[in-house]
Amino acid sequence: MIRSRLLGSGSALPKRCVSNAELAAQVDTSDEWIVERTGIRQRYIAGDDETTSSLATAAAKAAIADAGIEAGSIDLIVLATATPDNTFPATATKVQHALGCNGGIAFDVAAVCSGFLYALSTADSMLRTGMAKRALVIGAETFSRILDWEDRTTCVLFGDGAGAIVLEASEAGEGADSPGILTSKLHADGAQHDLLYVDGGPSTTQTVGHLRMKGREVFRHAVVNLAEVLKETIEDVGITADQIDWVVPHQANKRILDATAKKMGIAPERVVVTVDQHANTSAASVPLALDTARKDGRINPGDLILLEAMGGGFTWGASLIRL
Numbered sequence: 001m002i003r004s005r006l007l008g009s010g011s012a013l014p015k016r017c018v019s020n021a022e023l024a025a026q027v028d029t030s031d032e033w034i035v036e037r038t039g040i041r042q043r044y045i046a047g048d049d050e051t052t053s054s055l056a057t058a059a060a061k062a063a064i065a066d067a068g069i070e071a072g073s074i075d076l077i078v079l080a081t082a083t084p085d086n087t088f089p090a091t092a093t094k095v096q097h098a099l100g101c102n103g104g105i106a107f108d109v110a111a112v113c114s115g116f117l118y119a120l121s122t123a124d125s126m127l128r129t130g131m132a133k134r135a136l137v138i139g140a141e142t143f144s145r146i147l148d149w150e151d152r153t154t155c156v157l158f159g160d161g162a163g164a165i166v167l168e169a170s171e172a173g174e175g176a177d178s179p180g181i182l183t184s185k186l187h188a189d190g191a192q193h194d195l196l197y198v199d200g201g202p203s204t205t206q207t208v209g210h211l212r213m214k215g216r217e218v219f220r221h222a223v224v225n226l227a228e229v230l231k232e233t234i235e236d237v238g239i240t241a242d243q244i245d246w247v248v249p250h251q252a253n254k255r256i257l258d259a260t261a262k263k264m265g266i267a268p269e270r271v272v273v274t275v276d277q278h279a280n281t282s283a284a285s286v287p288l289a290l291d292t293a294r295k296d297g298r299i300n301p302g303d304l305i306l307l308e309a310m311g312g313g314f315t316w317g318a319s320l321i322r323l
């Protein structure tokens, strides 16, 4: 059988790091409140010369170098973002051109914070059906550009960044021990639109708009939905939670990570936490966390990893990967 195997990962952050204390000088908040309620200590904010595509390209180049392949061998780019450079064309096409691998497939996926899971699953399906051989899956965002910097309930929570992985279609054996993406489960519930959305867009206001969120309600849904999709994912592969080496979750709030792990019976030491360093980078958060934990030696070849995310839409999903 064919499975999509991870060959490498990379990530990129803007140059400017902004601490909670710096934010507290601008809006009515405090380092104490942010750390206690979210676990966030700092975030990176894009400068004038940094865009979603420039961060995505830097992350993609790092992933390609890590995989030890030529950029020209990439024939599929799926880029998850809710903050594209332009309304169109897809940011993925800009990245493709910057990498010099023109001619293959390139498109964006919009599923906000679950975007990387949606992009991963889409690329995996295309690799397994033979539409492409080597894929770049990227999550990249500049959420700082859609934040209302006077709204303390949202502006302290998000940051900018990008993460990327290279996947290759390769022959694999059956079963959970053989490397590759083992399964992905995705969901959406459009009834929850008003809990997390941007109040602008080309077809409505002709403006970019600002992020609006009812945080407490999103929190409640996140823990329930994530626990359900994690259960569905591990049951599909026929494993138990204690066989998972690392959970790489969307990094929205440390309390959501703790509550979900507890519900699943997963030890907190096996959950990759980067929200303290990067804050919530939406579609970039899962690949950023994955790359961080691979590069610092926590995640190793042969590990069974579970990726999961939940975000605006609502959308949510999970993937199990044997490295």
Ligand code: UT7
Residues within 6 Å of the ligand: 028, 029, 030, 033, 034, 037, 038, 113, 152, 153, 154, 156, 157, 214, 215, 216, 217, 218, 219, 222, 252, 253, 256, 280, 282, 310, 311, 312
């Ligand atoms: O990535 C997509 C998914 N997004 C998420 O998963 C986010 C989910 N939600 C959350 O992470 C949390 O709900 C928040 C971090 C957004 C908020 O934490 P909370 O513990 O749910 O706080 P809250 O909204 O219930 O607000 C508690 C208090 C309020 O004051 P009162 O009404 O109790 O007087 C807020 O006005 O905290 C106040 N508050 C702040 N205080 C200082 C809200 N934001 C701030 C702030 N600094 N930045």
